[in-house]
Amino acid sequence: MGSDPTAAQRRVPAEERLNVFALVIYIPGSLGRFLDDLRRELAPAYNPHAHVSVLPPRPLSVELSSASEQARTLIETAQPFSIELTEIGIFPVTNVIYLEIGKGAAELGEMHRAMNESCLCHNEPFSYHPHSTLAQEIPGESVGQVYETARRRWREYTGPRTFRANEAVFVQNTQNNCWIDLAEYHFGAMTVKI
Numbered sequence: 001m002g003s004d005p006t007a008a009q010r011r012v013p014a015e016e017r018l019n020v021f022a023l024v025i026y027i028p029g030s031l032g033r034f035l036d037d038l039r040r041e042l043a044p045a046y047n048p049h050a051h052v053s054v055l056p057p058r059p060l061s062v063e064l065s066s067a068s069e070q071a072r073t074l075i076e077t078a079q080p081f082s083i084e085l086t087e088i089g090i091f092p093v094t095n096v097i098y099l100e101i102g103k104g105a106a107e108l109g110e111m112h113r114a115m116n117e118s119c120l121c122h123n124e125p126f127s128y129h130p131h132s133t134l135a136q137e138i139p140g141e142s143v144g145q146v147y148e149t150a151r152r153r154w155r156e157y158t159g160p161r162t163f164r165a166n167e168a169v170f171v172q173n174t175q176n177n178c179w180i181d182l183a184e185y186h187f188g189a190m191t192v193k194i
Contacts, residue, residue: 018172024171026167049179094136104130109128
């Protein structure tokens with residue numbers, strides 16, 4: 001069972017919490033640490049926690065407990081899977097620099113389609129594209145330099161580029177653009193009987 005979403009919320013004053021939520025898979029181990037360090041180098045203003053979003057940020061129009069239950073049910077009936085980070089890209093329009101997903105992209109796409117319903121439904125401004133963000137809100141004149149630095153660092157990285165998606169975390173944003181963990185759900189925790 002996932003953790004209690006209200007317990008994490010109590011640690012942040014109500015006036016600092018935003019109605020902005022996401023469902024993410026954190027990138028563990030040395031790969032996650034490398035990506036956190038790289039993001040700090042590329043965009044020093046951010047306090048990163050490397051992840052892949054299953055549900056990009058969205059407001060909720062229902063009680064948090066209902067949204068959390070929907071996420072929990074869908075995650076706990078899904079099986080763990082591997083996610084591979086492949087190459088650096090730049091999204092047009094936003095100039096977000098990101099790592100592309102190879103293996104695991106289809107599973108993430110299926111999960112997003114299943115999750116973006118009912119309590120968690122949101123009309124997203126961009127089509128879902130599985131990725132891990134490295135830098136965003138970069139001044140236009142710096143995009144090329146930041147992109148080349150990201151590509152160079154990724155080429156130099158010799159550690160693992162694949163990780164196992166074993167859990168997903170429901171998170172909420174605050175006024176300080178600090179994301180707080182609300183509930184953790186484990187893939188395959190619920191046995192589905194046929």
